[in-house]
Amino acid sequence: MEGLKGKVVVFAGAGGIATATAQFLGAGGAKLIVGDISEAAAGRTIQAAVDAGGEGIALAVDISNEDRVKSQIDLAVKEYGKIDGLFNVAANIHPDEVARDTNVVDIDLAAWQRTMDVNLTGYLLALKHAIPHMVEAGGGSVVNAISNAAYAGMEDKVAYSVTKAGIGALTRHVARKYGKSGVRANSVSPGLVLTEQTKLNLPEEYRDMILATTPAPRHGKAADIGAMVAFLLSDLSEWVTGQSICVDGGTTMRP
Template identity: 40%
Template structure:
């Protein structure tokens, strides 16, 4: 893709799933990548998968629930490569123990909602806040936030997760409108059912069949399906796209 080679990008959630696939895709396009995540072992696995391209990869642990941790992570990214051209915000609160308690509003758990919003919305907002000065200094760039099909489906659960992603759409459009004149683009990508390593371990045959029944295409998503769209939106080939929430879900949702 045009406009990725030699540029530097942050990818949060870079130790697994869509985040790891995005890291590897950007590296393959000649970019320098700073991958962040909570688990050292996951980041180490991404580095191993990068092979000979690992010279252009910096990995660092950080926590989206901790403002100082985010500030340190973004500063490390800009100091290490001397510039920042874009951010892929992939990380989210998806721990099984948290998701299992994220049920209907009639059983609303304040602790769950607090952690989900702190991670998915506020933490992502701080990553954007800390990244914007360096992106502007580089002459502009692209921010891509990973959302979900959840806000469009209105299902019974997980309610806090879907609400946080809907709020992320507003944050995305605020960023696009406010920073567009400084050549900063902001978009969100909304995946459907994606068979990440973690999802494959917990998704039952019944759940898989239910998603397949609602999806127009004959398969569920793979992390590389999302990595392709993220790379496109970060690249110069997506240079006139901003403020959009783009569904990449095999036709699970069909919306204008």
């Protein structure tokens, strides 16, 4: 993909979608700094970029810990001299906390708080420390991962849904506040993407039910999302900002 060569992009989060994005960015000649609560996962994402022709650094970062987030941003600037992009893709996926994310009456408040700390406050922290460097460099691009849970009412997963809606508002705030400084911000909302983790966690009958209501003839692949994120991080999208883009096979259709 054009418009990526030499760009320095920070990833807050690793895993399937991040790894697919790293492949596109690496092929375009970008340099990545990937932080994840699992350093091994961050390493696999960096390796995908390296195998595609890029380079990068992996490290262990809990996105809810401001000191660790700042250290990652500082490392990017120290090693590569600038930050051109930020991809916020981390999420609270601890099985126990996900199971306790139910509804407004029954939710475990500890699970609520941890989801807020990771899915929403963590994104804020990454933005807080990355944006000044983008402004100093004359601009940059932010991509935040959200979900169609931000638009649809869900009977359960209230904390997850609220954080995803909040990320949409956070994205628009950044686009509005820092646009004149050359900083763009967009969010990408994936549909059901068949990563290895999804295949393990979602029964086949559930996946079939979702596909039956999807206009597209197949489920998503991580590369579908990675291609859109890479486009938004590239110079090819320099007049796209403040948008929430659904990459979900047509599941979500909005005017």
